[in-house]
Amino acid sequence: MKQVMGNVIVGQSGGPTAVINSSLAGVFKTAKDRGAKKVYGMLHGIQGLLEERVVDLSEHIRSDLDIDLLKRTPSSFLGSCRYKLPPIKGNTEVYDKIFEILEKLEVEYFFYIGGNDSMDTIMKLSDYAILTSSKIRFMGVPKTIDNDLPITDHTPGFGSAAKYIASITKEIIRDGLVYDQQNVTLVEIMGRNAGWLTGAAALAKGEDCEGPDMLFLPEITFDVDEFMHKVAELHKTKKSVVVAISEGVKVADGRYVCELTDNVDFVDAFGHRQLTGTSRFLAQKISKEVGCKTRAIEFNSLQRCASHIVGRVDITEAYQVGGAAVKAAFEGETGKMVILKRVSDDPYLCVTDIYDVHKVANIEKKVPREWINESGDYVTEDFINYVRPLIQAELTPMMVDGLPRHLRLQDVMLRK
Structure with missing residues (x-):
């Protein structure tokens, strides 16, 4: 006989991923299979x-087909936010309101799918x-394309x-060889402080492709003059020439x-500046000083x-961490995040x-220095x-x- 559990609520936060909804599916399906009365979505x-x-969520995810569609749906099915909870000390009003709402919904299990800032919320x-002797259990479900959460081997x-x-x-490398004309292409890749994504461009290298010529990660201080010299030498x-560069590379004085x-004016609730224009700035400089098409x-x-x-590996693991969070919470855990441990x-x-x-929130995992070559312009085999x-x-x-079919909430449900 299926054990009847209390109500569950789940939310998604921060930048989405291509598999974030697979984690949502894992939370929903596992909670329902374990007897949750209701599974709410924020x-x-x-x-x-x-x-x-x-x-x-039972009104929007009605079948196994919906589960399969949800897994394949990009962005955040429930919508996202970048909302920073204030420190608890002296700011209990917002917490009192959250717990009042959760108690009204008779929620016993709270799951939040997100990255560093989302784990700050769970913490x-x-x-x-604990301070208020509430029995609600809180679990973090990891996600971020930046791969910068500590402890876990990697993030869904x-x-x-x-x-x-x-x-x-x-494909960009192949396209650059079309015309009998010298050219330089700069590919700007996400990564504010960690260069995991930019480093991944090196995977393009293989028997049928020479890969990008250089990679620049935010872990290494960026020298504009040295960069220009390297590009000019390759151009000869x-x-x-194809170069991949992180949006978050900084010069010696700390500026991006x-x-x-350009002035970067937008700053989110967590103090993150919107980064864009690195590749445009460098492309214009190359065009002017080297004198080639960029x-x-x-x-x-x-x-x-x-x-x-x-990736099938990625979407499968995303589903698994959602399910693992539910299992852990139903077994009594709280204040934890699910992690992935590589066995082989x-x-x-x-x-x-x-x-x-507490050992995960607000901590960034960067690419180890030994995984970047000595000259700081490529990654190693490790x-x-x-x-x-x-x-x-x-x-x-x-x-x-x-065209790909996705699962979506009705527009009316997205209005207050």
Whole structure:
């Protein structure tokens, strides 16, 4: 006989990934299988919860087909937010309101799918539950294409983004050889402080492709003059030069390269500046000083929403961490985040575990210096060996009228 559990609520926060909804599917399906009375979804994360914007997911995910569609749907099915909870001390009003809403919904289990900032939310809510003797259990479900959460071997979402980046970089390299004309292409890739995504461009290298000529990660201070010299030298011997560069590379004085030309005014609730324009700035400088055709390509949000090229390993692990979070919470855990532990590289095998969210929240995992070459313009084989298993296999989209089919909430449900 199925054990009847209390109500569950789940939300999504921060930048989405191509597989974030697979984690949502894992939470929903596992909670229902374990006897949850209701599984609620927060519309636009904790910010939406404060406005009592909540849906009963059973009314929107009605079948196994819906589960399969949800897994293949990019972006955040429930909507997202970038809302920073204040410190608990002296700011209990917002926490009192959150717990009042959760108690009204008779929620016993709270799951939040997100990255560093989302784990900050889980940490604060679980701490407040202890202070107020609340029995609600709080669990973090990891996701981020940036792969910058500590402790876990990697984060769901990174593998598919890496697969997209390597694939498109390979195609860009091929395209650069079309005309009998020298050219330089700069590919700007997401990564504020960690260069995992930019490093993944090196996976384009293989028997049929020489890979990008240089990679620049934010872990290494960027020297504009040295960069220009390297490009000029490559330009002397190559028809086409392709360089991948992180949006977050900084010069010696701490400024982002994109700030050398444009004002970056937008700052989110967590103090993150919007970064864009690094490749455009450098492309214009190369065109002027080297005197050749240049092209700046920003992958931008494409690298986090390309569900048509999602990795099977990634989407499977995303589902597993969602299910593992539910299992842990139902067994009494709280204030934890699910992590992935790599057992072996060949054959590749990862298992799930849980870890204290206090040792995860607000901590960034960067690419180890020893995984970047001595000159700071490429990654090593150790980096390649770490990432390659994460991009393996594919999950075919469900195609309707020649296009991928996605699952979506009705528009009326997204309004307050």
